[in-house]
Amino acid sequence: MPIFRTALIIALLTPAPLLAQDNPLLDSPAWAELKSLVPSGDSATENPEVLLLEAPTRASDPAFVPVHLTQPPGAPPIHTLTVVIDENPAPVAAEITLGPAMLPLDMELRLRVNAYSNVRAIATTDTASVLAGRYVKASGGCAAPASKDLEALMAEMGQMRFQILSSTPEGTKMRHMAKLMLRHPNTTGFQRDQVTLLNIPAHFVDVLEVRQGDDLLFKVTAGISISEDPVYQFSFLDNGAERITVHAEDTDGNVFNESFPLTGL
DSSP states (O other), rough: OOOOHHHHHHHHSSSSSHOOOOOOOOOOHHHHHTTTTTTTTTOOOOOOOEEEEEOOOOOOOOTTTEEEOOOOOOOOOOEEEEEEEEEEEOEEEEEEEOOGGGGGGGEEEEOOOOSEEEEEEEEEEESEEEEEEEEEEEOOOOTTOOOSOHHHHHTTTTTTEEHHHHHETTTTTTEEEEEEEOOOOOOOOOOOTTTTOOOOOOOOOEEEEETTTTEEEEEEETTTTOOOOOOEEEEEESOOSSSEEEEEEEETOOOEEEEOOOOOO
């Protein structure tokens, strides 16, 4: 068989995860200082059999960087996640508590990345702490101007949309892939008013809690590194309750509550 055909067959048969290692974590002096301050940061080690993180090698927009967190089949359940961007002014982007229906994890969020940086997640299981991450080439995400006039963003603040993207049977239940969108300027304190040239005060959603009925799906305690108009895409196992409820709070004391029906899916 010609050599080039052999090489092509090997490439086609190679599992996709082995091809997706073009931006692994790099050595980071910032992380060496941070890890003792992050829950389980000192003891966490990379383990792709428990947790995977995917992010672009080079972000097309540093203020809206998609980060996808997943677990492979058979992975042990994880209970909490801490998302860290080593080189951001406030490195801890989010602390996430997961309910049982969210496992195995399949969740995507959008982050601001302020400089070329590792983006990592530290997770806890019943027996260990694990770490996953990627190195992302992006700069200026925390100071990037808002996508539109701040007054217009404020007028829409608190509006929410919830959408079921797909549903598949899992035993006697259904597993849904859903998307939650929340309108909020999520200003960082590093952006400037284009008229006055003064810094716009930080104002962001710092608590987000999502439930199906009484059961917690996930809770996020966030900082300035979550993007404007936060979006969370996530998989969850339907417990039969008819409504999804969302509770959010921001740093100015505003509270936003919404409820969405799951009937008719």
